[in-house]
Amino acid sequence: MVPDPEYRFALPYLLRARLPDYIDPVIYLKACGEALGALFVIGWIVSILLSPDMISANPLNERLGYYSLCVGFDAFPANRIAAATYVLAAYLGIRFIWIDTMRAELARESLTKSQYLFTNVANGLYLISLCVFALVFLDSPFTSYYAHTIFFIQLIVCRFLVVAANFYAAPRVPSSSMVFFIVYGIISLTLPVLYMVAFAYYDSTGERLIPWPIIAAFDYGWFVCLGLTTKFLPNATRIRARWSLEHS
DSSP states (O other), X not given: XXXXXXOSOHHHHHHHOSSXXXXXXXXXXXXXXXXXXXXXXXXXXXXHHHOHHHHHTOHHXXXXXXXXXXXXXXXXXXXXXXXXXXXXXXXXXXXXXXXXXXXXXXXXXXSOHHHHHXXXXXXXXXXXXXXXXXXXXXXXXHHHHHHHHXXXXXXXXXXXXXXXXXXXXXXXXOHHHHHHHHHHHHHHXXXXXXXXXXXXXXXXXXXXXXXXXXXXXXXXXXXXXXXXXXHHSOOOOOEEOOOOOOOO
16 A cells, blocks of 8 residues: 655645656645635735725625625735636646546546546536636625625535545545534535525615624634645545656
């Protein structure tokens, strides 16, 4: 059995492992999550330094009752810089989809029909999701907070489906990873509902229905899970690679 690669963060590992003997698609999904996390950090830094007034003026604050992490890149110039940073996250996500689909095809005989189908459907939805999420930088909450939030919600759901597919197809899942998966699933499926209920009730009454600490706990919890994916996503089968140059 080939030992699992050792790394604390997936993105630096990929920069070092230029011609690896084994390719693990899960590493690309982990690196995609790290790149998304970096996007939010960069957005907040730019907004705090260059346009702090736009953070407090964000219409999401009044409807949710707290500062969502998304408000850090919702205004110029942070949204432009975040859009450029997102290119890396999208590339890593699409790279994961490509290799994970290839792995599913190579392992088709060892996977059940439902594992194979779930993997391909989840990967296809995640591919569309990554493309659609780019619209979050164009349609700001100052224009339409519903559309802006929906672009984020679909990423939450589709990314969870991809993580679920990897858990489902993994040969073994440590108990700690299963605890993470349950928590991540509860957050990913509950947070979109909380968003929409909060918006609809506020638009109807001008008041908040859900206490802000509840939504904030799920909101910030999703970002924590985004970072913890690197640690808890179970390792699965990998693709053995043989690198060589051939002249045409």
